[in-house]
Amino acid sequence: MPKADIAAAALRTVLPADCLLWREEDRRPYECDALTAFRRLPALVALPRTEEQVRQVLRTCSRLGIPVVARGAGTGLSGGSTPHEEGVLLSCARLNRILTIDPLERIARVEPGVPNLKVSEAAAAHGLYYAPDPSSQVACSIGGNVAENSGGVHCLKYGLTVHNVLGVRGYTIDGELLELGGRALDGPGLDLLALAIGSEGLLMVTTEVTVKLLPRPPCAQLVMASFADVHSAGNAVAAVIAAGIIPAALEMMDRKATAAVEPFAHAGYDLDAAAILLVEADGTSEEVGDQIAEIETVLRRAGASTLKVSGSEAERLRWWSGRKNAFPAAGRLSPDYYCMDGTIPRKHVGEVLDAISRMESRYGLRCMNVFHAGDGNLHPLILFDANDQDSWERAERFGTEILELCVELGGTITGEHGVGLEKLNPMCVQFSPAERAAFAAVKEAFDPKGLLNPGKLIPTLARCAEYGRMRVHRGALPHAELPRF
Numbered sequence: 187m188p189k190a191d192i193a194a195a196a197l198r199t200v201l202p203a204d205c206l207l208w209r210e211e212d213r214r215p216y217e218c219d220a221l222t223a224f225r226r227l228p229a230l231v232a233l234p235r236t237e238e239q240v241r242q243v244l245r246t247c248s249r250l251g252i253p254v255v256a257r258g259a260g261t262g263l264s265g266g267s268t269p270h271e272e273g274v275l276l277s278c279a280r281l282n283r284i285l286t287i288d289p290l291e292r293i294a295r296v297e298p299g300v301p302n303l304k305v306s307e308a309a310a311a312h313g314l315y316y317a318p319d320p321s322s323q324v325a326c327s328i329g330g331n332v333a334e335n336s337g338g339v340h341c342l343k344y345g346l347t348v349h350n351v352l353g354v355r356g357y358t359i360d361g362e363l364l365e366l367g368g369r370a371l372d373g374p375g376l377d378l379l380a381l382a383i384g385s386e387g388l389l390m391v392t393t394e395v396t397v398k399l400l401p402r403p404p405c406a407q408l409v410m411a412s413f414a415d416v417h418s419a420g421n422a423v424a425a426v427i428a429a430g431i432i433p434a435a436l437e438m439m440d441r442k443a444t445a446a447v448e449p450f451a452h453a454g455y456d457l458d459a460a461a462i463l464l465v466e467a468d469g470t471s472e473e474v475g476d477q478i479a480e481i482e483t484v485l486r487r488a489g490a491s492t493l494k495v496s497g498s499e500a501e502r503l504r505w506w507s508g509r510k511n512a513f514p515a516a517g518r519l520s521p522d523y524y525c526m527d528g529t530i531p532r533k534h535v536g537e538v539l540d541a542i543s544r545m546e547s548r549y550g551l552r553c554m555n556v557f558h559a560g561d562g563n564l565h566p567l568i569l570f571d572a573n574d575q576d577s578w579e580r581a582e583r584f585g586t587e588i589l590e591l592c593v594e595l596g597g598t599i600t601g602e603h604g605v606g607l608e609k610l611n612p613m614c615v616q617f618s619p620a621e622r623a624a625f626a627a628v629k630e631a632f633d634p635k636g637l638l639n640p641g642k643l644i645p646t647l648a649r650c651a652e653y654g655r656m657r658v659h660r661g662a663l664p665h666a667e668l669p670r671f
């Protein structure tokens with residue numbers, strides 16, 4: 187009997203009939219995440235409703251040696267929840283209950299399938315909210331956020347997911363319960379909670395998350411500053427932080443990004459500027475007033491040609507709406523876009539944007555930049571056509587060259603979107619063989635059979651050796667005279 191049929195028969199004994207999909211047309215919607223260039227049809231899709239059903243699915247698959255890939259909302263941008271063709275895609279979408287909101291302890295316990303924004307909506311009655319705010323927050327799940335250690339525009343001041351989660355509960359592939367962290371700020375022993383956050387579904391399947399809730403700031407104001415060149419805008423970002431100011435958000439958009447967004451968001455952006463910065467202050471009205479004045483002084487000194495301060499909440503939200511819709515706006519310019527995610531030390535922002543513009547000519551593809559400048563977290567959006575294989579291959583090489591430049595300048599190959607399938611090759615550049623072996627040893631300690639989300643995040647030695655031989659550095663292929671097979 188084929189392995190998928192054996193798995194289906196075994197899973198039918200632990201799941202209700204409506205929790206298992208096996209027909210091709212039912213499995214098709216799960217073939218990719220938001221990085222749609224990578225597609226694989228899973229052998230089966232499990233849609234458990236309870237934690238006990240998750241445990242049973244994992245135990246069953248472990249016993250039969252069947253790979254399992256956990257999935258939240260499928261908004262990931264690195265192929266983290268791309269299925270395994272011979273495996274079970276374990277959707278956590280139905281585990282979507284908010285279990286408790288405790289306004290006294292300022293925490294919420296939620297199931298992993300709860301969309302990020304729902305936590306803040308549920309906490310709003312108590313004047314509280316959950317700070318990490320990915321632009322995908324209306325859809326992406328807390329389980330996915332934990333697995334990717336997701337960020338957002340306000341993470342400069344309030345931290346990433348890892349700084350806002352107190353505990354996770356979940357199961358290993360063998361169905362063993364893991365409870366990491368708790369309700370307190372720190373716990374005894376090794377910090378396995380921090381290890382689990384950002385582990386991209388390779389170590390455990392999360393079934394419950396305890397998050398911190400913060401009091402909603404009473405007041406917020408946004409400064410919009412225009413710059414005549416991207417260098418001055420990049421230097422202004424570094425100057426704000428160097429002045430000891432930690433804004434609630436510090437975002438940058440280049441002219442291509444503002445031009446793409448403005449026609450449908452009508453945000454009011456300066457389309458003549460080479461780049462704009464959006465800098466937010468929040469707190470009491472006195473704190474906001476003081477910080478806005480400081481931000482204006484620093485930005486003016488750094489060469490801002492125009493400065494505007496939001497005069498009302500409606501105006502502040504309108505200016506944000508353009509930034510929040512920048513990714514979809516790329517879809518107006520091109521059939522497809524490839525969103526990169528690397529970090530660099532802030533002082534290199536201008537230099538990297540110049541390098542990206544040279545790469546645009548070399549690869550014959552356009553690229554718009556809209557990113558978390560305060561964190562030095564770049565999001566170049568490379569515009570390409572997925573129906574044209576050559577265009578996709580150029581986009582991939584373009585993206586890899588950007589990430590390798592980030593590493594060269596002391597940055598990283600991912601700021602918040604994770605490695606998944608997409609960044610396996612750049613992992614070979616970022617980490618030494620000894621470091622990659624340490625990652626593999628950690629994976630083996632949790633999952634000795636390598637069944638949980640296999641083939642993601644940690645490249646094999648053989649892959650890195652092959653990539654080293656094939657690596658195109660600054661457009662030059664090593665030993666270009668040799669034939670490639």
Ligand SMILES: Cc1cc2nc3c(=O)[nH]c(=O)nc-3n(C[C@H](O)[C@H](O)[C@H](O)COP(=O)(O)OP(=O)(O)OC[C@H]3O[C@@H](n4cnc5c(N)ncnc54)[C@H](O)[C@@H]3O)c2cc1C
Binds near residue numbers: 255256322335
């Ligand atoms: C338009 C757009 C804007 C975005 N903006 C941002 C942004 O501002 N900041 C940011 O950080 N990201 C952003 N993202 C990326 C994405 O939304 C995040 O990575 C998000 O955390 C993914 O959540 P998800 O529920 O969709 O997870 P999925 O894509 O379903 O899965 C992501 C990873 O999590 C694992 N996983 C999911 N659930 C579980 C679980 N219960 N247990 C164990 N592992 C699990 C999967 O195996 C996979 O490895 C954006 C994406 C889009 C499409």
